[in-house]
Amino acid sequence: MRRDGKTTSLWQDQMPDYESENQVLKSDKIYDVLVVGGGITGITTALLLQKSGKNCIVAEAHSIGFGTTGGTTAHLNTMLDTDYHTLINDFGEKSAQMVAGITLEAINTIKRLASDYQANCAFKEVPGYLFAQNEEQAKYLDKIVEASRKVGISIKYTDQIPLPVTYQKAVVFDKQAQFHPTRYVFALAQAFEKVGGTLWQHCQVTDIDEGDNIRVTTSQGIIQARKLVYATHIPPGVNLLHFRCAPYRSYVLAVTLNNEEQYPDGLVYDMEDPYHYYRTQEIDGQRYLIVGGEDHKTAHMENTEICFRNLESHVRQHFAVDQIVFKWSSQYFETTDGLPYIGHLPGASDNVYVATGYSGNGMTFGTVAAIVLTDLLTTGQSSYKDLFAPGRVKPVAGFTSFVKEQVDVIKEFASKWFSQSDLKELAELAHDEARVVEYEGTSIAMYKDERGQIHAVNPTCPHAKCAVAWNSAEKSWDCPCHGSRFSCDGELLTGPARSNLEKINIDELEEADGE
Template identity: 45%
Template structure:
């Protein structure tokens, strides 16, 4: 799982270590375990870089590696550690189809827009394959056949639209009478030539290749703001400033208040990895057409095959994560004979209001500041092609997707109703959560290991009681836009239902768009 090019020299120059990579939640995913990573001695930042890349996920590392290979001096600033965010929590499907169907893309962006979207998905897929081949990356990459099935008449109509849209943009698909699923179905589609991989093995290999190419990585460096003067951007972090001619926000959602807060909605998705009594696992990627949907695939983890069952997505901070996991496990046990649940975890992504990602110049920002967001559930392909688009923009090279994914594009009329729905929901939480919609409680009734919004002397407090009985009390007002956070009992985090900012039990930022911690208001222990 290492970059093959120059590996011997890399091993000589830098220490390697096997560790567990951290992620943005308390639950452990199978991707985090026993990864061999490069330990890079931190380099000085007293220079003007050609590009600062903020964020160390698949978008940031792809863009940084491409730029570094092109002769640019680059640095990655990651608020936590490489792979900490969504890339480390994905279920890592690589598809030629997307959550936004090609029929939907054509409705919003025309026939040419739909074709370009299909090309972008395919190019992201191809870039992953080429990086694996170029750097000889052992990341459990496996070609798979994918199936999407319908269980009723309404879902069958949906499949017809998906089929017709895919055929129109020359994405190979066919109807299938057979699906490797125990779920009764009426109609199905089959896509050959899909794939799966281990996302963090891939990401850590890109990291190795990037460092070998001369790139710099600054972990635990949260960029709070950027000022621009005379074509140079100064990024401010707690312990340092970084200067660069261009900046890429590869943070899944650009930080602080910006246009994307109104154009992308945060969602959480859930996965359980289980062992089956039968020992027989589907050799395919399988999806149903329910809303929210379910999917299954298998993966060898530490020499043992596991079935990954995921889905039941919902807006961040809106529903109970414990119930989501319970419902997912109930669904899994209904159709599979499960001997044990080995892992369960969740992750976050953003749904764009008009269906396509936003990749390009940051709206209302200084020239030379770029961003990428709104990948829906297809971050592996779209994050990869976004890295290519961004590297081309920084190098002032043409890219055929730049106009389609332009963050400053005019929103299609068809997306206006979705825009109103998502933002009226934000307004609801901004106002209503201040007026007692959450059940009040006392600190005395808060069980160890749990958190809750409680009332103390008429004031709302985000309170968590740890296993030792100590209270960790926070002001529940999100530092991003002032909404009230909700407790995520599974990931042990405080999640904002408006724009998806998340905080740990001490109030520290786990994921943006917030850049400031929740205010600690003190505790008396018990």
């Protein structure tokens, strides 16, 4: 299956693209709910809504699992990136208890759905471990333990962790889990279609006309719906939430070990910043150690290959590595206050909803979002409506005018052909190298692939005029402002942008070596 990067994740291996039922898109039909996005949030939400009696359609710009769901490490946690000590301080003990409760409900929902639809996703309940390696971390770990107990998390100190590392203090907590995410989402998608849902892949939303009935223009035709859910990891267009969610990338290795005893039975986390996370996954009889870390803000690392090298060095320092089988990176969004935004999209019509800002807990919070959104769209109420309300973020003065000015900000780029004889900078590009160059006052983002072919695009992101930067690991142009990502030819991989980078025509594309 395809994913939004050039590296291959463990979850893509031996997985074809999902094949949806051959259905006809009827432009005159009005669906109850249109869900935009075919990851764990969108597919779970659509299935739950369809089972509740709503007539739903899913529009996925690529193929399901294309985004973060296909690049996760698939930890299922009640112990979150934003710890309960912080949540109690920022939101109060009752709200923190609610977070603990709904995340446990989400894990149990995944367990139930995996069983109900025979997902063959290797769902497994496992303990979780958190360990401190110095005095400062150990003191903070004590605060986490105290706060976690207050909100109902079963947690205790332990003198054993399933990793070959040294540590000062460690804890173990119950009722965590893991699974194979793409097998799970594929099974839910099949179930959604079997109960009457409509799933359209390669259906990119290009324009939305809001109102009592929402009219959506897509690459496949017109879709009309009474309500709309953005399950796209970050909503498209320009919205308040883009300025309250920061995009990050995380790096992952799946390795085989020479020592079978070193595969950890559980989810394990250190307390470094950024932290490392570990677990074991068995697929068709083969065990893999999955290790992630080296997180940084999107497009803020000049050479992303270094992140993989650093992670590999870390793994080899502690484990008897046989082979690095898979390596990949993925994107997530951090909110300003540590909790996701789930509910009505600020600034949109009352019938437009969103779920975003999951931090590193996408599989858990994606399912939380499906539970909350299903309640909101079927009854109008949810016990968690206020806790996760996107409207808890208030726009600053002048924000509405700013958004208006940013929409469709990109002017038509020069459509003339550039020749290589004019662009002397091209000769300086090595194979598999990218750079933004200036030519007669114009910025051009260029990449020379392994065959020597030049790919050139306008480096200005069509979302809010930020300049993209090259991601050498995933061979993509990434926006540092709001996380939009594009292929070397400018094709949109990840929103919130709604359109591609403008492609630049360069004559004589084939470049001879040494020319």
